[in-house]
Amino acid sequence: MDIFRKKTVESMGENAGKLNRTLGALDLTALGVGAIIGTGIFVLTGVAAAVHAGPGLIFSFMIAAIACVLSAICYSEFASTVPVSGSAYAYSYVVFGEIIAWVLGWDLILEYGVASASVASGWSSYFIGLLDGFGIHLPAAISGAYDPSKGSFIDLPAVIIIYVVTYLLNKGVKEAARFNSIMVIVKLVIVLLFIGVGAFYVKPENWSPFLPFGISGVINGAATVFFAYIGFDAVATAAEEVKRPQRDLPIGIISSLAICTVLYIAVSLVLTGMVPYTQLNVGDPVAFALRFVNQNTLAGFISIGAIAGMTTVLLVMLFGMTRLLFAISRDGLLTKKLSKVNEKTQTPTQSTWVTGTLIALLAGFVPLNKLANLTSIGTLFAFTVVSFGIIALRKNKLGLKSGFKVPWVPFLPILSAAACFYLMLNLQLITWIGFLIWMAIGVLIYFIYGRKHSLLNNESNGK
Secondary structure, three states, X not given: OHHHOOOOHHHHHHHOOOOOOOEOHHHHHHHHHHHHOOHHHHHHHHHHHHHHHHHHHHHHHHHHHHHHHHHHHHHHHHHHHOOOXXXXXXXXXXXXXXXXXXXXXXXXXXXXXXXXXXXXXXXXHHHHHHHHHOOOOXXXXXXXXXXXXXXXXXXXXXXXXXXXXXXXXXXOHXXXXXXXXXXXXXXXXXHHHHHHHHHHHOOHHHHOOOOOOHHHHHHHHXXXXXXXXXXXXXXXXXXXXXXXXXXXXXXHHHHHHHHHHHHHHHHHHHHHHHOOHHHOOOOOHHHHHHHHOOOHHHHHHHHHHHHXXXXXXXXXXXXXXXXXXXXXXXXXXXXXXXXXOOOOOOOOHHXXXXXXXXXXHHHHHOOOOOOHHHHHHHHHHHHHHHHHHHHHHHHOOOOOOOOOOOOOOOHHHHHHHHHHHHHHHOOOHHHHHHHHHHHHHHHHHHHHHHHHHOHHHHHHOOO
């Protein structure tokens, strides 16, 4: 049963310390907002209103927020009591053992990888559209993933932005956090500008009927917009670089979710008040709403906000994946080269460049429209395991005594796991098949490489 061998929080603490603790609660909140507000607020709101919930979309966001907050509370306890890199992977190593930790780590590689590539592709689309607005037209051959029928062979803007963000991450986490904060301010200003201007064009008659698809439409809308909140879990991967993890991590995770929920609800209310919900099934609903009321100049600024928004999402997702690979490598389940830290910048250099290159290849050459839901199922699976992990953490009295504590255990963690698993069940069969194939590959890699090279295995054998 050596595949279920566990690490202790104390042993993880001994391995920790290679990365500089430079981040505070404000940095973490900015990282969370940077990860969450992106394509969700600029794209998903219109589709969800038109197809699922109508003006009742605000209730969809509230329900999705509740499901996310339940998971966020569970993440907060783990992040403050097991304050090391690796997020859900590290937590599982403590409460469930090595094989479950590896499976969850492999799952998170899928989540961060596909999400990063998808966001890079979305960034490229907005950037190309912005260039078109200035009369600059990129050749089709370098404007999209490989698709001979469209004459496209590589999505060059997506590749370039990934390498720019990778370079920035390699300069140091504080520098990356500073850039992220600037971009977060830009997109928050754009979102608040839309709310402030759009409020003057709201017509209350557009809110009638408020629930055109009934309660079931609101629930379906919640399942759809849940994925607009994905990203806050990446904040937990920064645990080893936080000055006061027991205090700052819960603040960063929960406050970023609260800020984004308020903004999502406000945008939804203004959006459906400006434009009849039946007309919102477009790719750029926020910009469309402004054009609808002849605010064309402001609509152009929305594109800049969307680009800034997706840049921060990409930065946080790539950051999360680099720290995940660093943690897995440090435990010996992947090659040790990925956990080498640059003495000057105190960043895992090889992990960062390997991550950037893999994501650049994926975004540059692979059409991602059919892979996007893999991000959703990977995230929900991680949330479910983390929720159950809180029960195991308390039962076995693991973790540090200080730090944030989930209330009403085991009721709240069970409710969190049930909500996430219910949303998993609403995903398409093809998504489940892809997810299970990915997991099977991961288990194979563990038994071929990870089990033998595991740090715990070497320690038990006296190596």
